[in-house]
Amino acid sequence: MFLVFMALMTLYGQKIQLMIWISEIERRLRKLEKMALESKDKLAETASSFGREKKGVLKDIESFTKYFIISPVDLDPAGVLKRLEYLLDMGKSKLEEYTSILAPKAKDSELDNFENMLLACVALDYIYRVVRHFLILGKKTQSTLIIMQIHMQLPQIMEIAQSYFKALEAFSKGLPIGDGIGALVAFKLGNGGIYKEIVRDTIVYERELFGRKLYIIKAKGPGGTVGKPGEAVKKIVNRERNRLKRVIIVDAAGKLEGEPTGEIAEGVGAAIGDPGPEKYKIEESIRKYNIPIDAVIIKESLVEAITIMKKEIALSADKVIRKIQDIIKSRTMEGDRVLVIGVGNTIGVGQ
Amino acid sequence: MALDNEKVMKISIRLVSLSFTLILTFLLLSYILLFLPSSLKAENRTYSFQTILMMILASSTALLLFKQMKNVLIPRKAEEKILSILKCNNCDYSETVEFKKGFFIGKKVKECPKCKGDVTVDLIYLETPKRSKEASKPQT
Ligand SMILES: [Zn+2]
Numbered sequence: 001m002f003l004v005f006m007a008l009m010t011l012y013g014q015k016i017q018l019m020i021w022i023s024e025i026e027r028r029l030r031k032l033e034k035m036a037l038e039s040k041d042k043l044a045e046t047a048s049s050f051g052r053e054k055k056g057v058l059k060d061i062e063s064f065t066k067y068f069i070i071s072p073v074d075l076d077p078a079g080v081l082k083r084l085e086y087l088l089d090m091g092k093s094k095l096e097e098y099t100s101i102l103a104p105k106a107k108d109s110e111l112d113n114f115e116n117m118l119l120a121c122v123a124l125d126y127i128y129r130v131v132r133h134f135l136i137l138g139k140k141t142q143s144t145l146i147i148m149q150i151h152m153q154l155p156q157i158m159e160i161a162q163s164y165f166k167a168l169e170a171f172s173k174g175l176p177i178g179d180g181i182g183a184l185v186a187f188k189l190g191n192g193g194i195y196k197e198i199v200r201d202t203i204v205y206e207r208e209l210f211g212r213k214l215y216i217i218k219a220k221g222p223g224g225t226v227g228k229p230g231e232a233v234k235k236i237v238n239r240e241r242n243r244l245k246r247v248i249i250v251d252a253a254g255k256l257e258g259e260p261t262g263e264i265a266e267g268v269g270a271a272i273g274d275p276g277p278e279k280y281k282i283e284e285s286i287r288k289y290n291i292p293i294d295a296v297i298i299k300e301s302l303v304e305a306i307t308i309m310k311k312e313i314a315l316s317a318d319k320v321i322r323k324i325q326d327i328i329k330s331r332t333m334e335g336d337r338v339l340v341i342g343v344g345n346t347i348g349v350g351q
Numbered sequence: 352m353a354l355d356n357e358k359v360m361k362i363s364i365r366l367v368s369l370s371f372t373l374i375l376t377f378l379l380l381s382y383i384l385l386f387l388p389s390s391l392k393a394e395n396r397t398y399s400f401q402t403i404l405m406m407i408l409a410s411s412t413a414l415l416l417f418k419q420m421k422n423v424l425i426p427r428k429a430e431e432k433i434l435s436i437l438k439c440n441n442c443d444y445s446e447t448v449e450f451k452k453g454f455f456i457g458k459k460v461k462e463c464p465k466c467k468g469d470v471t472v473d474l475i476y477l478e479t480p481k482r483s484k485e486a487s488k489p490q491t
Pocket of ligand 1: 439442443467
């Protein structure tokens with residue numbers, strides 16, 4: 001009996017291992033499928049509260065979740081950022097078209113939140129399809145390599161999927177998310193003062209602080225949008241030129257495992273996690289007039305960035321403001337003009 | 352929500368302890384069954400080696416089973432609360448309430464009971480109990 005067992009293990013051990021892996025992947029794939037379906041259901045439910053009938057809406061959602069953007073060719077890098085920005089704008093307007101079909105009666109900020117929900121659904125659907133692809137491919141070819149790879153990456157994939165799923169709640173209720181800490185800091189620094197919409201979905205506050213004139217940029221809330229901070233910076237810098245003495249940029253940034261959530265760090269550079277165009281505009285504008293830039297980041301994980309804002313992150317806002325005040329006091333003089341940029345999704349944060 | 356969670360917690364704790372005792376008795380039984388013949392035929396050395404191997408196998412199976420049980424039965428989600436801090440813009444009045452739909456940071460909610468100024472939402476955040484380190488782990 002024992003010898004039979006040993007023989008079986010040595011001869012078929014790998015096959016058995018493969019079977020165990022496959023069954024585990026299948027179990028998690030079912031979970032992913034459930035999440036993708038439930039997210040679509042939630043979206044349909046929200047759509048029905050904005051004047052769509054639930055029947056037809058699921059069919060529309062099904063086709064909209066296959067949404068994609070093809071990144072521009074970078075073999076010829078000249079002007080690639082302009083082309084990328086153009087494509088991103090097109091993508092955005094396509095999404096807006098979808099959301100207006102799905103939620104015809106939604107108001108501005110609700111429409112933004114709905115768009116975020118749709119994007120989370122797109123992400124969940126995509127994750128499900130990719131995992132399924134590798135599972136079927138691995139089964140078909142009986143390749144240990146493919147199965148092992150997907151099995152080993154699954155914990156992280158599941159975590160990302162889970163956070164997108166959780167993000168749906170935040171988006172549907174209009175709750176602030178971890179990524180919105182930059183916007184929250186800008187809001188608190190703006191202190192309910194006067195503001196105007198300088199670019200679409202982006203506002204700028206003007207106020208005095210310690211005898212300096214402050215411009216504070218943030219996305220226009222409380223709908224879920226990141227606005228166009230780069231474009232806004234470009235406009236202000238081109239107007240103010242050398243009168244602007246300092247730029248301070250605040251954003252949430254990925255933390256390393258082991259670092260505490262809500263920790264603040266200071267550095268140099270355009271702290272903004274966009275695909276490229278906005279970052280480029282900020283760097284190019286400040287370089288043109290040699291304006292020094294300070295970056296203040298708040299550390300959080302990817303999961304924390306797209307789910308409801310945690311207490312540690314929310315409470316770090318006041319610390320960041322104190323840091324900004326220190327920077328303004330110690331590195332600028334009275335009468336100077338200073339630009340502060342609060343980067344991030346402003347969902348749940350007004351002005 | 353909170354009530355449901357408590358119920359689930361209680362049931363699962365009972366189930367886990369039940370399964371734990373079951374696994375323990377199963378282990379004990381298998382040890383006794385394995386040791387009985389080997390002590391009767393103590394001169395058979397290869398047999399005792401096999402017994403030890405079987406014991407290791409049995410215990411590791413039990414451990415694996417228990418781990419799986421724990422994964423399935425202990426709910427990871429501790430009670431999380433979404434709270435909003437309301438603050439008056441004029442005086443030091445502030446209160447913490449549960450989040451209501453339609454709230455956003457900067458929204459004027461009501462009149463201050465102290466000075467009749469505007470009370471606005473100052474912060475909205477997720478409060479997670481400290482003890483739930485498990486809760487931050489992904490459910491797989
Ligand atoms: Zn008051």
